Amino acid sequence: MKKKFKLASLAASVLLMGVSTFSSADTIKIALAGPVTGPAAQYGEMLLNGANLAIENINKAGGVNGSMLEGVVYDDACDPKQAVAVANKIVNDEIQFVVGHLCSSSTQPASDIYEDEGVLMVTPASTSPAITEAGHQMVFRTIGLDSLQGPKAANYVTNSVKPKSIAIIHDKQQYGEGLASSVKATLESQGSNIVMFEGITVGDKDFSSLIAKMQKAKVDFVYYGGYHAELGLILRQASEKGLKAQFMGPEGVANDGLTAVAGDSA
Known part of the structure; x- marks a missing residue:
């Protein structure tokens, strides 16, 4: 499962390539969305560890355009309904970048919300072809199909x-x-x-x-x-x-x- 850890780090790094509109005084918040609880929590821990490592390394290198990154954890429990609630909460919290979700059944409905609201999402773990077949412009992944x-x-x-x-x-x-x-x-x-x-x-x-x-x-x-x-x-x-x-x-x-x-x- 080291691969998932590395993919989460890669997802966080790829996501930050799209950051260019923040001043050096800003803190850039990154939503880390996945199963903190539930039967898939072990995978969620790997996602969080990988993303947090990437954030730590980026901050040590000076951040993005001088801005520091902050990971904000959201628990979807790999439940589609909870994932929708999480996605709406992320939008309401005015966070523009998401690493997640993990389970395809959660990523699918959440990605529709992010696309509608202009939130950039990178999933390191969701493998269902349907997620990217939707043609969303704000949805990416770092894992195979x-x-x-x-x-x-x-x-x-x-x-x-x-x-x-x-x-x-x-x-x-x-x-x-x-x-x-x-x-x-x-x-x-x-x-x-x-x-x-x-x-x-x-x-x-x-x-x-x-x-x-x-x-x-x-x-x-x-x-x-x-x-x-x-x-x-x-x-x-x-x-x-x-x-x-x-x-x-x-x-x-x-x-x-x-x-x-x-x-x-x-």
């Missing part, structure tokens, strides 16, 4: 893993389902045997019925689109119930929180 990551993952599955029966599970969110759909499309074009494409609900704790369904379908490989909290539980319960399958997921599951939830099953 699900439409690129999905085929890469599928190619690895086809060429290296070569499973017999594949289940694709997602969390019904813009990031997770979008990525899972991209993987599915490529696997289907390659003739892979996909026996399940199913969504779960974020926050669910019991996946026994899902695991039983995978066992019945003799699934030997699972691709999961989403974040670590639910995948950790699925891994642990799958191990307990004797499901013999390999699991694969995106960068959204790659952190210490996964092993904390899944234990030795990760």
Whole structure:
């Protein structure tokens, strides 16, 4: 997850390239918008650390046109409704620059508000193609797209893993389902045997019925689109119930929180 930290630093630096209208007496406020609370808070911490490091380094170098930068934290909890409230608060606070948001499902509605209000936004983490397909002029990102990551993952599955029966599970969110759909499309074009494409609900704790369904379908490989909290539980319960399958997921599951939830099953 060091990559997310670096991308947050890059996002803050890129964003400041657009700053040219402040006098040396001004303090330039940068909104840092992401999940401070909720299941994705670990990623939010990385975003904040990276952005704050960039701000610190820029200030040490003399700021921007002599103006110092100040990061202001806003918590969207990776919740779309809360993200809209956060975006409106940022506008009302008259902040013109945003590093964030993190989850695609939060970034999408927030970006519409920033575009309408002339607020410059750079997301270091949102991978849904829909965010930039909207054609907004004030919205940028420093990370790749699900439409690129999905085929890469599928190619690895086809060429290296070569499973017999594949289940694709997602969390019904813009990031997770979008990525899972991209993987599915490529696997289907390659003739892979996909026996399940199913969504779960974020926050669910019991996946026994899902695991039983995978066992019945003799699934030997699972691709999961989403974040670590639910995948950790699925891994642990799958191990307990004797499901013999390999699991694969995106960068959204790659952190210490996964092993904390899944234990030795990760």
